[in-house]
Amino acid sequence: MRVEVDVPKCVASGQCVMIAPDVFDQREEDGIVVLLDEKPPAALHADVRESAVVCPAAAIRVVEE
Amino acid sequence: MxxxxxxxxxxxxxxxxxxxxxxxxxxxxxxxxxxxxxxxxxxxxxxxxxxxxxxxxxxxxxxxxxxxxxxxxxxxxxxxxxxxxxxxxxxxxxxxxxxxxxxxxxPRRLPGDGGERAHVLRTLDDALALRDRLGPGRRLVVVGAGFLGAEAAAVARGLGMEVTLLEPAPVPLAPAVGEPVGRMLAEVHHDHGVALRTGVTVTEVADGGVRLADGTLVEADEVLVSIGxxxxxxxxxxxxxxxxxxxxxxxxxxxxxxxxxxxxxxxxxxxxxxxxxxxxxxxxxxxxxxxxxxxxxxxxxRRPFAPVPYFWSDQYDLRIQAHGRLRGHEEIAVVEGALEERKFLAAYRCGDRVAGVLAVGMPPRTVRTWRQAVATRAAWRDAVGELVPEGA
CATH class of the missing domain: 3.50.50.60 (FAD/NAD(P)-binding domain)
Incomplete structure (x- = not known):
């Protein structure tokens, strides 16, 4: 799995950080997404897919490899 | 299906x-x-x-x-x-x-809003049609100062339009975010040159603008009807x-x-x-x-659907974020930052619990911590302090 984030689309909701805190974080100054792990381990895949669906800005894309 | x-x-x-x-x-x-x-x-x-x-x-x-x-x-x-x-x-x-x-x-509609200058904003086609009519020096009247109308007013000001925002309530967004936050948002629009008029009822979209309940015409080149x-x-x-x-x-x-x-x-x-x-x-x-x-x-x-609702709104350089239930609140307390600085987090009380929070310009960790208070039904007394009696 490879994770892509479209940073200009991000609206800083923080939903992804609440679901998958090992993969996503937020910038301190404006809450915009920070991708911590572009290729997360299998144990986190379900949470990452959930984050991608829940993201209110559709700013997360999961590419299954 | x-x-x-x-x-x-x-x-x-x-x-x-x-x-x-x-x-x-x-x-x-x-x-x-x-x-x-x-x-x-x-x-x-x-x-x-x-x-x-x-x-x-x-x-x-x-x-x-x-x-x-x-x-x-x-x-x-x-x-x-x-x-x-x-x-x-x-x-x-x-x-x-x-x-x-x-x-x-x-969208809810107004009488007379079928003409060329009248717009609603729900679909992509609505947005593209309105976008084509926005431009410097043109006059936009926005009917209804909810989140949609307020965001559109902010965008139109950014494009150099003359913007009038008409709202029937005395304070915009008061039921949604409470009076103190609504007043702050009203000031923000004022600071950016929007003519915000509260306590006015629009009865119809008319030739040349919109008609108010007292019969006067507010002139407009374009009208956005955003009344829910x-x-x-x-x-x-x-x-x-x-x-x-x-x-x-x-x-x-x-x-x-x-x-x-x-x-x-x-x-x-x-x-x-x-x-x-x-x-x-x-x-x-x-x-x-x-x-x-x-x-x-x-x-x-099957599992009950029991979410902490969330919304955000962008107006000018402010991003407003809210978690939980703000409607029907009985008390608001600013618990981080200050309203005047336009950087704050406000907590909303329903009964004896923290039912919702609204933040502007606060660090994400702070916002997430307070969201957690809503999700765990935190007692107001523990999270915020003493209850303020009704009307105090």
């Missing part, structure tokens, strides 16, 4: 597939477009920063991979619960085993489903056995707050779409 091809309907269809359903999924949409995102319509699309293709909710390849039976540009016109079919505008009757109703809302919305439940009339302010659903978001409601159209009982709610916010559409798909797939392991 999923009726409604916007955020909630797409989330339901996608979740059904992702969680192993291999049968036919029919996704019916009234609009001709592939599922797209609405929040940018009153922001980046209206402001011209984004082209229309940027609002697609899924890349075409990702949408194809779901293997959906897409029927776009076709409204649902009737439901036969006993026969398990949905009737479409093109005359087709499509059978289903399970049904998700996610038909959303449509109406759930799209007409097609359910006579179906046997209960329709009031939206489609009535239980705590599982079910409207009948095997029939679920999701998104703006659905009014359901949220057990986290012990009350019925209907939420017209982007995040809820997705979360509810996912939840009903799971309940539909696994009828023996």
């Amino acid at each position: 999923v009726v409604g091809a916007s955020a909630a309907g797409l989330a339901a269809a996608e979740t059904l597939r992702r969680e192993g359903y291999e049968g036919t999924i029919t996704l019916i949409g009234e609009e001709p477009h592939h599922p797209y995102d609405r929040p940018p319509l009153s922001k980046q699309i209206l402001g011209g920063q984004w082209e229309a293709d940027r609002v697609a909710l899924r890349a075409p390849a990702d949408l194809d991979a779901l293997g959906l039976e897409l029927r776009l540009g076709t409204a649902a016109t009737g439901l036969d619960l006993a026969g398990r079919t949905v009737g479409l505008a093109d005359g087709a009757r499509v059978p289903y085993d399970g049904l998700v109703i996610a038909t959303g809302v449509r 919305s109406v759930p799209n439940t007409d097609w359910l009339e006579g179906s046997g489903l209960t329709v009031g302010d939206g489609l009535e659903c239980d705590e599982y978001s079910a409207a009948a056995p095997g029939v679920y409601g999701a998104g703006d159209v659905a009014r359901w009982h949220n057990p986290l707050f012990g009350t019925a709610m209907r939420i017209e916010h982007r995040t809820n559409a997705t979360e509810q779409g996912m939840a009903v798909a799971r309940n539909l797939l696994r009828p023996d392991e």
